[in-house]
Amino acid sequence: MSLPTALRTMRRISDLWFAVDRRRQRVAVENLLAAGLAATPSRAREIARGSARHFGAVLVESLKSEEILGGERWRESVTLEIDSEVMAALRDPEVGVLVASAHFGNWEVAAHVLSRFKPVVGAVRRNSNRHVQALLERRKPRFRFRLTDEWVGDPKRFFSILKEGEALALLVDLDARGRGIPVDFFGRPAATHTTLPMLHLLSKAPLTFGYCLRTGPGRFVVRSSRLLSHRPTGRREEDCRAILETIHGELEKAVRETPEQYLWAHGRWKHGHWRPGMPGVRRGESVPGAAAQTAGRRPG
């Protein structure tokens, strides 16, 4: 199936899914309203539908990435807007680089493109949908981009990747549930893993926020923040928060420009009211003080 046909087909599937999956539609609409990106529920639904269509296109373009990006074709498909210091680090085989990204745009295309300059290892969480997971596992590794299990049961491998001068890419906008620290994101606390800042602080590898936006069918722009290097203060949680707030600030700025390319239909803010020392929060469990903290805001 050609790319245009596959994209048209997926758009119809995405619209159907959006109409049928009322729970995710509700989560997306509530998140958009709470983020202040839509003044009305109908505008929020419009963006949420755009987001569903976008992620359908992401799936298609990821599966067809060899066709779009293989060989030298990527140079015609992708515009690079990468900070010069980040590019220098990517071109230096001795320097490991931490790349923070998010469920925004097409992060797999970003990794594939970056792998043109430096081998990239993406730390990923297994998809909760077993059909999607099976589909993703059937793909072969692209160029110098490979995946590793996100679970930090073996942090040594992450440090080894960076020591080898490779790039380690992590998605920062996963709900940290019972672990992590609350980080402000669109005006609400979001429970965020501290793995990324801790890897940065201990490996001393430079860090950047990178993302890839769709600009048309099979067309992309890859962008990065400036290169970040945080000096430890001796206060671990403060250091982690400072790094994560910088990254989330870059993400929020980018999402505001292109909100339909962000994954709104997930519970990013579900456990934002969790604090260290509190019991782990499970679905439906109430947390002391949570009502006061989230007064006037919808859960996401």
Next chain:
Amino acid sequence: MKREEILERLKGVMEEAATEPIDWSKAEESTPLAGLGFDSLAILDVLYGVEQEFEIEVDAEEVADLETLGELLSALEERIEP
């Protein structure tokens, strides 16, 4: 710095990083770090504290998979100037 002094300061670092109180009465050098409540993520917090407390840089790749209190203590002893 003597091993005993390193251990006392390391205990302070670990207590700071721990999310639950540590029962040191049951801890020996052969005690697994996991048995003291430190999973792979919490170990990173300890390594951060070690760097700050002892003013050293640890090779995180070498140290991240140490399993026991004694192994961590020995690794620090090698890196800290006497």
